[in-house]
Amino acid sequence: MIVVDGRTDREKLFELLKSGGECSELDFKETLDFSKKIDELDFVKDAVSMCNRYPGGYIVIGVDDDGNPSARAEDTNWTQFDGAVLTDKIRKYVQAPLTAISQLHEVDGHTYCLVCLLSLEDGLLVPFSKLGQTVDGKGRQIVVFREGEIVRRDGAQNRPIEYSQWAEILKQHDACVRKDESKRMDTLVDNIIAVLGEKGKTPPLVYGMDEEALVHSLEACFEQKENEKLSRFIFQVAAEFQDDADAINGLAGIGAYALSYCNDSIFEKAADALYDCYAAIDDSKADSASKSLAVAVACYELGAQLVRMKRWDLIAPFVNRQSPSPSHFIYASWIRDCQVRAVNAGLFNEAGSGMMITVALDNATNHPIVAPDCGLNMGSDASAHERYLDLLCSFDFLYCLCVFVAGVGTGLAYPACCFYSEKRISNVASQILGGDPKARRELLPDDDDDKIAMCLRELYRLASNESLQKDSKFYWGFDPSRVLRKFLQDHPEQSDEQPPDMFSYNNPDRDPNNTSH
Structure with missing residues:
Protein backbone atom coordinates (compact mmCIF):
# COMPACT_ATOMS: atom_id res chain seq x y z
CA MET A 1 0.00 0.00 0.00
CA GLU A 162 -8.16 1.70 -22.34
CA TYR A 163 -11.95 1.73 -22.57
CA SER A 164 -12.30 -0.54 -19.55
CA GLN A 165 -10.53 2.07 -17.35
CA TRP A 166 -12.94 4.93 -17.93
CA ALA A 167 -15.29 4.06 -15.05
CA GLU A 168 -12.37 4.20 -12.63
CA ILE A 169 -10.95 7.33 -14.27
CA LEU A 170 -14.23 9.27 -14.03
CA LYS A 171 -14.88 8.26 -10.41
CA GLN A 172 -12.92 11.18 -8.99
CA HIS A 173 -14.42 13.65 -11.49
CA ASP A 174 -17.91 12.51 -10.55
CA ALA A 175 -17.03 13.05 -6.89
CA CYS A 176 -15.95 16.61 -7.69
CA VAL A 177 -19.21 17.25 -9.51
CA ARG A 178 -21.16 16.02 -6.50
CA LYS A 179 -19.03 18.22 -4.24
CA ASP A 180 -19.76 21.29 -6.36
CA GLU A 181 -23.47 20.53 -6.29
CA SER A 182 -23.36 20.11 -2.54
CA LYS A 183 -21.93 23.61 -2.09
CA ARG A 184 -25.28 25.09 -2.99
CA MET A 185 -26.91 22.77 -0.48
CA ASP A 186 -24.34 23.84 2.10
CA THR A 187 -25.37 27.45 1.63
CA LEU A 188 -28.98 26.46 2.19
CA VAL A 189 -28.05 24.46 5.28
CA ASP A 190 -26.05 27.39 6.65
CA ASN A 191 -29.10 29.61 6.27
CA ILE A 192 -31.29 27.01 7.98
CA ILE A 193 -28.78 26.68 10.81
CA ALA A 194 -28.72 30.45 11.28
CA VAL A 195 -32.52 30.65 11.39
CA LEU A 196 -32.87 27.69 13.74
CA GLY A 197 -30.13 29.08 15.95
CA GLU A 198 -32.09 32.29 16.35
CA LYS A 199 -35.12 30.26 17.40
CA GLY A 200 -33.11 28.05 19.78
CA LYS A 201 -33.35 24.97 17.58
CA THR A 202 -30.67 22.89 15.87
CA PRO A 203 -30.52 21.60 12.29
CA PRO A 204 -31.20 17.96 11.48
CA LEU A 205 -28.52 15.28 11.58
CA VAL A 206 -29.01 12.86 8.70
CA TYR A 207 -26.64 10.17 7.49
CA GLY A 208 -25.37 10.94 4.00
CA MET A 209 -25.09 14.69 4.53
CA ASP A 210 -22.15 16.40 2.87
CA GLU A 211 -19.24 16.43 5.32
CA GLU A 212 -19.02 20.22 5.46
CA ALA A 213 -22.74 20.52 6.16
CA LEU A 214 -22.46 17.78 8.78
CA VAL A 215 -19.72 19.72 10.55
CA HIS A 216 -21.96 22.81 10.77
CA SER A 217 -24.82 20.72 12.15
CA LEU A 218 -22.59 18.97 14.69
CA GLU A 219 -21.19 22.28 15.91
CA ALA A 220 -24.70 23.66 16.41
CA CYS A 221 -25.85 20.53 18.26
CA PHE A 222 -22.81 20.48 20.54
CA GLU A 223 -23.09 24.20 21.27
CA GLN A 224 -26.72 23.74 22.32
CA LYS A 225 -25.99 20.46 24.13
CA GLU A 226 -28.41 18.39 22.05
CA ASN A 227 -27.17 15.13 23.54
CA GLU A 228 -30.27 13.13 22.72
CA LYS A 229 -30.13 14.11 19.07
CA LEU A 230 -26.40 13.38 18.94
CA SER A 231 -26.92 9.99 20.59
CA ARG A 232 -29.58 9.01 18.07
CA PHE A 233 -27.31 10.08 15.24
CA ILE A 234 -24.47 7.93 16.61
CA PHE A 235 -26.68 4.84 16.44
CA GLN A 236 -27.86 5.80 12.95
CA VAL A 237 -24.28 6.18 11.65
CA ALA A 238 -23.10 2.97 13.33
CA ALA A 239 -25.94 1.03 11.71
CA GLU A 240 -24.64 2.04 8.27
CA PHE A 241 -21.15 0.62 8.84
CA GLN A 242 -21.95 -2.91 7.71
CA ASP A 243 -22.97 -1.64 4.27
CA ASP A 244 -20.73 1.43 4.07
CA ALA A 245 -17.28 1.36 5.67
CA ASP A 246 -16.99 5.14 5.16
CA ALA A 247 -19.59 5.55 7.91
CA ILE A 248 -16.72 5.10 10.34
CA ASN A 249 -15.52 8.61 9.49
CA GLY A 250 -18.83 9.93 10.76
CA LEU A 251 -18.38 8.13 14.08
CA ALA A 252 -14.81 9.36 14.42
CA GLY A 253 -15.97 12.87 13.58
CA ILE A 254 -18.68 12.83 16.25
CA GLY A 255 -16.19 11.55 18.83
CA ALA A 256 -13.56 14.11 17.85
CA TYR A 257 -16.03 17.01 18.08
CA ALA A 258 -17.29 15.67 21.40
CA LEU A 259 -13.75 15.99 22.75
CA SER A 260 -13.46 19.52 21.35
CA TYR A 261 -16.65 20.49 23.17
CA CYS A 262 -15.65 18.62 26.35
CA ASN A 263 -18.71 16.38 26.04
CA ASP A 264 -17.44 13.16 27.60
CA SER A 265 -20.82 11.46 27.47
CA ILE A 266 -21.09 11.71 23.68
CA PHE A 267 -17.43 10.76 23.23
CA GLU A 268 -17.96 7.59 25.23
CA LYS A 269 -21.06 6.71 23.20
CA ALA A 270 -19.16 7.28 19.95
CA ALA A 271 -16.26 5.13 21.23
CA ASP A 272 -18.69 2.40 22.30
CA ALA A 273 -20.37 2.47 18.90
CA LEU A 274 -16.98 2.25 17.20
CA TYR A 275 -16.11 -0.80 19.29
CA ASP A 276 -19.49 -2.39 18.48
CA CYS A 277 -18.82 -1.87 14.75
CA TYR A 278 -15.46 -3.58 15.18
CA ALA A 279 -16.98 -6.48 17.11
CA ALA A 280 -19.61 -7.00 14.40
CA ILE A 281 -17.08 -7.38 11.55
CA ASP A 282 -17.65 -10.72 9.84
CA ASP A 283 -14.27 -12.34 9.15
CA SER A 284 -15.85 -14.51 6.46
CA LYS A 285 -16.63 -11.47 4.30
CA ALA A 286 -14.19 -10.22 1.68
CA ASP A 287 -14.18 -6.71 3.10
CA SER A 288 -13.44 -7.70 6.70
CA ALA A 289 -9.77 -6.64 6.58
CA SER A 290 -10.51 -3.24 5.02
CA LYS A 291 -13.21 -2.63 7.62
CA SER A 292 -10.80 -3.58 10.40
CA LEU A 293 -8.28 -1.11 9.00
CA ALA A 294 -10.96 1.58 8.85
CA VAL A 295 -11.72 1.01 12.54
CA ALA A 296 -8.02 1.18 13.47
CA VAL A 297 -7.66 4.43 11.50
CA ALA A 298 -10.65 5.91 13.34
CA CYS A 299 -9.08 4.90 16.66
CA TYR A 300 -5.85 6.67 15.78
CA GLU A 301 -7.73 9.80 14.75
CA LEU A 302 -9.68 9.85 18.00
CA GLY A 303 -6.40 9.17 19.79
CA ALA A 304 -4.78 12.17 18.12
CA GLN A 305 -7.67 14.32 19.34
CA LEU A 306 -7.30 12.90 22.86
CA VAL A 307 -3.64 13.94 22.84
CA ARG A 308 -4.44 17.37 21.40
CA MET A 309 -7.02 17.99 24.12
CA LYS A 310 -4.72 16.44 26.78
CA ARG A 311 -7.42 14.01 27.86
CA TRP A 312 -4.95 11.58 29.39
CA ASP A 313 -7.70 10.08 31.57
CA LEU A 314 -9.61 8.75 28.56
CA ILE A 315 -6.75 7.07 26.69
CA ALA A 316 -6.26 3.87 28.70
CA PRO A 317 -10.01 3.01 28.89
CA PHE A 318 -10.22 3.66 25.14
CA VAL A 319 -7.30 1.49 24.03
CA ASN A 320 -7.39 -1.28 26.65
CA ARG A 321 -10.53 -2.95 25.38
CA GLN A 322 -9.92 -6.59 24.66
CA SER A 323 -10.67 -8.22 21.34
CA PRO A 324 -13.87 -10.30 21.53
CA SER A 325 -12.14 -13.17 19.77
CA PRO A 326 -13.86 -16.57 20.05
CA SER A 327 -10.44 -18.27 19.96
CA HIS A 328 -7.93 -18.70 22.77
CA PHE A 329 -5.88 -15.75 21.47
CA ILE A 330 -7.34 -12.54 22.88
CA TYR A 331 -5.59 -9.28 22.11
CA ALA A 332 -5.14 -6.88 25.01
CA SER A 333 -6.24 -4.11 22.67
CA TRP A 334 -8.84 -4.19 19.95
CA ILE A 335 -6.71 -1.71 18.02
CA ARG A 336 -3.89 -4.26 17.73
CA ASP A 337 -6.36 -6.88 16.55
CA CYS A 338 -7.49 -4.54 13.74
CA GLN A 339 -3.87 -3.86 12.74
CA VAL A 340 -2.99 -7.56 12.62
CA ARG A 341 -6.00 -8.31 10.43
CA ALA A 342 -4.89 -5.62 7.98
CA VAL A 343 -1.30 -6.88 7.91
CA ASN A 344 -2.35 -10.52 7.47
CA ALA A 345 -4.60 -9.51 4.57
CA GLY A 346 -1.66 -7.86 2.80
CA LEU A 347 -2.96 -4.31 3.14
CA PHE A 348 0.46 -3.30 4.50
CA ASN A 349 3.88 -4.33 3.26
CA GLU A 350 6.54 -6.03 5.37
CA ALA A 351 7.01 -2.83 7.36
CA GLY A 352 3.73 -3.92 8.95
CA SER A 353 1.95 -1.62 11.32
CA GLY A 354 4.43 1.16 10.71
CA MET A 355 2.13 2.19 7.84
CA MET A 356 -0.71 2.71 10.31
CA ILE A 357 0.22 6.31 11.04
CA THR A 358 0.59 7.24 7.37
CA VAL A 359 -2.83 5.80 6.52
CA ALA A 360 -4.43 7.69 9.42
CA LEU A 361 -2.80 10.96 8.33
CA ASP A 362 -4.01 10.49 4.76
CA ASN A 363 -7.56 9.74 5.86
CA ALA A 364 -7.67 12.77 8.14
CA THR A 365 -6.42 14.94 5.29
CA ASN A 366 -9.26 13.75 3.08
CA HIS A 367 -11.84 13.85 5.90
CA PRO A 368 -11.08 16.92 8.07
CA ILE A 369 -14.19 16.15 10.15
CA VAL A 370 -12.12 13.62 12.13
CA ALA A 371 -9.53 16.27 13.04
CA PRO A 372 -11.42 19.42 14.11
CA ASP A 373 -9.41 22.61 14.45
CA CYS A 374 -6.29 20.94 13.01
CA GLY A 375 -6.40 22.77 9.66
CA LEU A 376 -6.06 19.62 7.57
CA ASN A 377 -6.95 19.34 3.90
CA MET A 378 -5.07 18.49 0.70
CA GLY A 379 -4.13 22.15 0.14
CA SER A 380 -3.28 23.05 3.71
CA ASP A 381 0.09 24.24 4.92
CA ALA A 382 2.66 21.51 5.49
CA SER A 383 3.03 22.58 9.12
CA ALA A 384 -0.55 21.44 9.82
CA HIS A 385 0.31 17.97 8.59
CA GLU A 386 3.50 17.96 10.64
CA ARG A 387 1.60 18.87 13.79
CA TYR A 388 -1.01 16.20 13.16
CA LEU A 389 1.69 13.63 12.45
CA ASP A 390 3.19 14.49 15.86
CA LEU A 391 -0.23 13.90 17.45
CA LEU A 392 -0.60 10.51 15.75
CA CYS A 393 2.89 9.39 16.80
CA SER A 394 2.28 10.62 20.34
CA PHE A 395 -0.98 8.71 20.59
CA ASP A 396 0.70 5.59 19.22
CA PHE A 397 3.36 5.85 21.93
CA LEU A 398 0.80 6.37 24.72
CA TYR A 399 -1.44 3.62 23.36
CA CYS A 400 1.45 1.17 23.47
CA LEU A 401 2.51 2.30 26.94
CA CYS A 402 -1.04 1.87 28.30
CA VAL A 403 -1.28 -1.63 26.84
CA PHE A 404 2.16 -2.60 28.17
CA VAL A 405 1.30 -1.30 31.64
CA ALA A 406 -2.37 -2.12 32.08
CA GLY A 407 -3.47 -4.29 29.15
CA VAL A 408 -4.90 -7.75 29.80
CA GLY A 409 -4.56 -10.35 27.06
CA THR A 410 -2.07 -12.34 25.01
CA GLY A 411 -1.15 -9.70 22.47
CA LEU A 412 0.76 -6.52 23.22
CA ALA A 413 0.80 -3.33 21.14
CA TYR A 414 3.18 -2.55 18.29
CA PRO A 415 4.97 0.84 18.27
CA ALA A 416 4.33 2.12 14.75
CA CYS A 417 5.92 5.39 15.84
CA CYS A 418 9.39 3.77 15.71
CA PHE A 419 9.28 4.28 11.93
CA TYR A 420 9.30 8.03 12.55
CA SER A 421 11.68 10.36 14.36
CA GLU A 422 11.70 9.96 18.14
CA LYS A 423 11.45 13.75 18.34
CA ARG A 424 7.79 13.50 17.36
CA ILE A 425 6.88 12.15 20.80
CA SER A 426 9.19 14.45 22.81
CA ASN A 427 6.46 16.83 23.90
CA VAL A 428 4.04 14.18 25.13
CA ALA A 429 6.85 12.18 26.75
CA SER A 430 7.85 15.26 28.73
CA GLN A 431 4.27 15.84 29.85
CA ILE A 432 3.63 12.25 30.92
CA LEU A 433 7.01 11.22 32.29
CA GLY A 434 8.37 14.56 33.52
CA GLY A 435 8.73 15.71 37.08
CA ASP A 436 5.04 16.58 37.55
CA PRO A 437 3.17 13.27 38.05
CA LYS A 438 -0.31 14.74 37.50
CA ALA A 439 -0.61 13.77 33.81
CA ARG A 440 0.91 10.35 34.52
CA ARG A 441 -1.64 9.69 37.25
CA GLU A 442 -4.43 10.69 34.87
CA LEU A 443 -3.10 8.36 32.19
CA LEU A 444 -2.50 5.34 34.45
CA PRO A 445 -4.21 5.99 37.79
CA ASP A 446 -4.01 2.39 39.04
CA ASP A 447 -0.31 1.80 38.38
CA ASP A 448 2.70 3.10 40.27
CA ASP A 449 5.80 4.61 38.68
CA ASP A 450 7.91 1.50 39.24
CA LYS A 451 5.57 -0.55 37.07
CA ILE A 452 5.35 2.21 34.46
CA ALA A 453 9.16 2.37 34.32
CA MET A 454 9.43 -1.40 33.91
CA CYS A 455 6.94 -1.40 31.03
CA LEU A 456 8.52 1.69 29.46
CA ARG A 457 11.81 -0.23 29.27
CA GLU A 458 10.06 -3.13 27.52
CA LEU A 459 8.35 -0.77 25.09
CA TYR A 460 11.56 1.07 24.26
CA ARG A 461 13.50 -2.14 23.73
CA LEU A 462 10.83 -3.28 21.28
CA ALA A 463 10.84 0.10 19.50
CA SER A 464 14.63 0.14 19.34
CA ASN A 465 14.85 -3.44 18.06
CA GLU A 466 12.16 -2.84 15.45
CA SER A 467 13.79 0.36 14.24
CA LEU A 468 17.05 -1.55 13.78
CA GLN A 469 15.73 -4.84 12.41
CA LYS A 470 13.25 -3.21 10.00
CA ASP A 471 15.89 -0.65 8.97
CA SER A 472 13.58 2.24 9.73
CA LYS A 473 16.58 4.64 9.55
CA PHE A 474 15.52 6.20 12.86
CA TYR A 475 17.39 5.27 16.00
CA TRP A 476 15.13 5.02 19.05
CA GLY A 477 16.73 5.51 22.43
CA PHE A 478 18.34 8.92 22.04
CA ASP A 479 15.68 10.46 24.30
CA PRO A 480 15.43 13.96 22.79
CA SER A 481 12.99 14.97 25.54
CA ARG A 482 15.74 14.47 28.14
CA VAL A 483 13.18 13.13 30.64
CA LEU A 484 12.98 9.40 29.98
CA ARG A 485 16.47 8.64 31.23
CA LYS A 486 15.86 10.50 34.49
CA PHE A 487 12.51 8.78 34.99
CA LEU A 488 14.10 5.37 34.56
CA GLN A 489 17.05 6.29 36.76
CA ASP A 490 14.61 7.32 39.47
CA HIS A 491 12.90 3.92 39.11
CA PRO A 492 15.66 1.35 38.49
CA GLU A 493 15.00 -2.25 37.55
CA GLN A 494 14.67 -4.64 40.46
CA SER A 495 17.55 -6.87 39.39
CA ASP A 496 21.04 -7.66 40.64
CA GLU A 497 22.42 -7.35 37.14
CA GLN A 498 21.42 -4.17 35.34
CA PRO A 499 21.05 -4.37 31.54
CA PRO A 500 22.77 -1.83 29.30
CA ASP A 501 21.29 1.65 29.36
CA MET A 502 18.94 1.97 26.37
CA PHE A 503 19.23 5.76 26.33
CA SER A 504 22.46 7.17 25.01
CA TYR A 505 22.14 10.92 24.54
CA ASN A 506 25.23 11.41 26.72
CA ASN A 507 27.25 9.29 24.32
CA PRO A 508 29.22 11.69 22.06
CA ASP A 509 29.51 8.95 19.42
CA ARG A 510 25.75 8.81 18.97
CA ASP A 511 24.25 11.49 16.78
CA PRO A 512 20.42 11.38 16.55
CA ASN A 513 20.60 12.74 13.01
CA ASN A 514 22.96 9.99 11.95
CA THR A 515 20.82 7.25 10.49
CA SER A 516 23.57 4.68 10.17
CA HIS A 517 23.25 1.58 12.26
Missing part, protein backbone atom coordinates in the same frame (compact mmCIF):
# COMPACT_ATOMS: atom_id res chain seq x y z
CA ILE A 2 1.43 3.36 -1.08
CA VAL A 3 -0.29 6.36 0.49
CA VAL A 4 0.03 9.41 -1.77
CA ASP A 5 -0.26 12.20 0.78
CA GLY A 6 1.95 14.93 -0.71
CA ARG A 7 4.73 14.46 1.86
CA THR A 8 8.36 14.45 0.74
CA ASP A 9 10.03 14.34 4.16
CA ARG A 10 12.72 11.92 5.32
CA GLU A 11 10.19 9.60 6.98
CA LYS A 12 8.21 9.34 3.74
CA LEU A 13 11.38 8.44 1.83
CA PHE A 14 12.15 5.57 4.20
CA GLU A 15 8.56 4.37 3.97
CA LEU A 16 8.72 4.25 0.17
CA LEU A 17 12.14 2.56 0.08
CA LYS A 18 10.71 -0.24 2.20
CA SER A 19 7.56 -0.62 0.12
CA GLY A 20 8.81 -3.67 -1.75
CA GLY A 21 9.29 -2.28 -5.26
CA GLU A 22 7.77 -0.27 -8.05
CA CYS A 23 4.02 -0.10 -8.57
CA SER A 24 1.41 2.26 -10.03
CA GLU A 25 2.12 4.88 -7.36
CA LEU A 26 5.90 4.47 -7.14
CA ASP A 27 8.77 4.66 -9.63
CA PHE A 28 12.46 4.14 -8.84
CA LYS A 29 15.17 5.73 -10.98
CA GLU A 30 18.91 5.23 -10.63
CA THR A 31 19.79 8.61 -12.10
CA LEU A 32 18.65 11.33 -14.51
CA ASP A 33 20.61 13.84 -16.53
CA PHE A 34 18.47 16.65 -17.92
CA SER A 35 21.33 17.82 -20.14
CA LYS A 36 20.25 14.81 -22.22
CA LYS A 37 16.95 15.48 -23.95
CA ILE A 38 15.90 11.85 -23.78
CA ASP A 39 16.13 11.87 -19.97
CA GLU A 40 14.01 15.02 -19.79
CA LEU A 41 11.34 13.58 -22.08
CA ASP A 42 11.29 10.27 -20.23
CA PHE A 43 10.81 12.08 -16.93
CA VAL A 44 7.96 14.19 -18.34
CA LYS A 45 6.22 11.10 -19.65
CA ASP A 46 6.60 9.31 -16.31
CA ALA A 47 5.36 12.35 -14.40
CA VAL A 48 2.29 12.95 -16.56
CA SER A 49 1.46 9.24 -16.58
CA MET A 50 1.59 9.17 -12.79
CA CYS A 51 -0.60 12.27 -12.49
CA ASN A 52 -3.12 10.61 -14.81
CA ARG A 53 -3.73 7.88 -12.23
CA TYR A 54 -5.51 9.47 -9.27
CA PRO A 55 -4.31 10.48 -6.70
CA GLY A 56 -0.80 10.51 -8.22
CA GLY A 57 2.44 9.00 -6.99
CA TYR A 58 6.13 9.28 -6.20
CA ILE A 59 9.41 9.07 -8.09
CA VAL A 60 12.55 8.30 -6.08
CA ILE A 61 15.81 9.17 -7.85
CA GLY A 62 19.04 7.53 -6.74
CA VAL A 63 17.90 3.92 -6.26
CA ASP A 64 17.76 0.71 -8.27
CA ASP A 65 14.58 -1.23 -9.02
CA ASP A 66 14.63 -2.80 -5.55
CA GLY A 67 14.93 0.50 -3.70
CA ASN A 68 18.62 0.10 -2.88
CA PRO A 69 21.15 2.94 -3.30
CA SER A 70 22.53 3.04 -6.85
CA ALA A 71 26.20 3.60 -7.58
CA ARG A 72 25.15 5.17 -10.90
CA ALA A 73 23.73 8.14 -8.98
CA GLU A 74 27.08 9.22 -7.55
CA ASP A 75 27.80 11.75 -10.33
CA THR A 76 24.23 13.07 -10.54
CA ASN A 77 23.68 16.83 -10.61
CA TRP A 78 21.13 17.06 -7.81
CA THR A 79 20.46 20.79 -8.32
CA GLN A 80 18.48 19.98 -11.47
CA PHE A 81 15.67 18.43 -9.40
CA ASP A 82 14.34 21.60 -7.82
CA GLY A 83 10.55 21.42 -7.71
CA ALA A 84 10.07 24.60 -9.76
CA VAL A 85 12.46 23.33 -12.42
CA LEU A 86 10.67 19.97 -12.63
CA THR A 87 7.29 21.71 -12.82
CA ASP A 88 8.48 23.92 -15.70
CA LYS A 89 9.70 20.88 -17.65
CA ILE A 90 6.35 19.14 -17.25
CA ARG A 91 4.26 22.18 -18.18
CA LYS A 92 6.22 22.68 -21.41
CA TYR A 93 4.38 19.65 -22.75
CA VAL A 94 0.90 19.88 -21.18
CA GLN A 95 -1.77 22.55 -20.88
CA ALA A 96 -2.67 21.74 -17.29
CA PRO A 97 -1.38 22.98 -13.90
CA LEU A 98 0.53 19.82 -12.99
CA THR A 99 3.05 20.41 -10.23
CA ALA A 100 6.09 18.52 -8.94
CA ILE A 101 7.11 18.68 -5.28
CA SER A 102 10.69 17.56 -4.59
CA GLN A 103 13.10 17.25 -1.69
CA LEU A 104 16.70 16.04 -1.43
CA HIS A 105 17.79 13.71 1.37
CA GLU A 106 21.27 12.63 2.45
CA VAL A 107 21.29 9.21 4.12
CA ASP A 108 24.40 7.24 5.05
CA GLY A 109 26.47 9.22 2.54
CA HIS A 110 24.02 8.61 -0.31
CA THR A 111 21.79 11.27 -1.89
CA TYR A 112 18.16 10.68 -2.84
CA CYS A 113 15.61 12.92 -4.47
CA LEU A 114 11.97 12.29 -3.59
CA VAL A 115 9.47 13.73 -6.08
CA CYS A 116 5.73 13.81 -5.41
CA LEU A 117 3.30 14.20 -8.31
CA LEU A 118 -0.33 14.85 -7.38
CA SER A 119 -3.23 14.39 -9.79
CA LEU A 120 -5.56 17.24 -10.63
CA GLU A 121 -8.34 17.48 -8.07
CA ASP A 122 -11.03 16.94 -10.71
CA GLY A 123 -9.46 13.63 -11.76
CA LEU A 124 -9.50 14.50 -15.46
CA LEU A 125 -6.74 13.08 -17.62
CA VAL A 126 -4.09 15.29 -19.14
CA PRO A 127 -2.99 14.77 -22.78
CA PHE A 128 0.34 15.91 -24.13
CA SER A 129 0.03 19.24 -25.94
CA LYS A 130 3.34 18.98 -27.82
CA LEU A 131 5.42 16.36 -29.54
CA GLY A 132 8.14 14.89 -27.31
CA GLN A 133 10.91 14.10 -29.79
CA THR A 134 14.70 14.01 -29.82
CA VAL A 135 17.63 12.57 -31.76
CA ASP A 136 19.78 9.67 -30.60
CA GLY A 137 23.56 9.41 -30.93
CA LYS A 138 23.24 8.12 -34.47
CA GLY A 139 21.03 10.96 -35.66
CA ARG A 140 17.81 8.93 -35.60
CA GLN A 141 14.55 10.51 -34.49
CA ILE A 142 13.09 9.17 -31.24
CA VAL A 143 9.47 9.94 -30.39
CA VAL A 144 8.77 9.56 -26.64
CA PHE A 145 5.19 10.87 -26.79
CA ARG A 146 2.92 12.58 -29.32
CA GLU A 147 0.58 15.55 -29.18
CA GLY A 148 -2.87 14.47 -27.98
CA GLU A 149 -1.60 11.18 -26.55
CA ILE A 150 -2.91 10.19 -23.10
CA VAL A 151 -0.80 7.78 -21.06
CA ARG A 152 -1.48 6.44 -17.60
CA ARG A 153 0.61 4.63 -15.02
CA ASP A 154 -0.24 0.92 -14.86
CA GLY A 155 1.91 -1.08 -12.49
CA ALA A 156 5.52 -0.19 -13.27
CA GLN A 157 4.75 0.89 -16.85
CA ASN A 158 3.15 3.76 -18.76
CA ARG A 159 0.32 2.64 -21.02
CA PRO A 160 -2.27 4.29 -23.27
CA ILE A 161 -5.68 4.46 -21.60
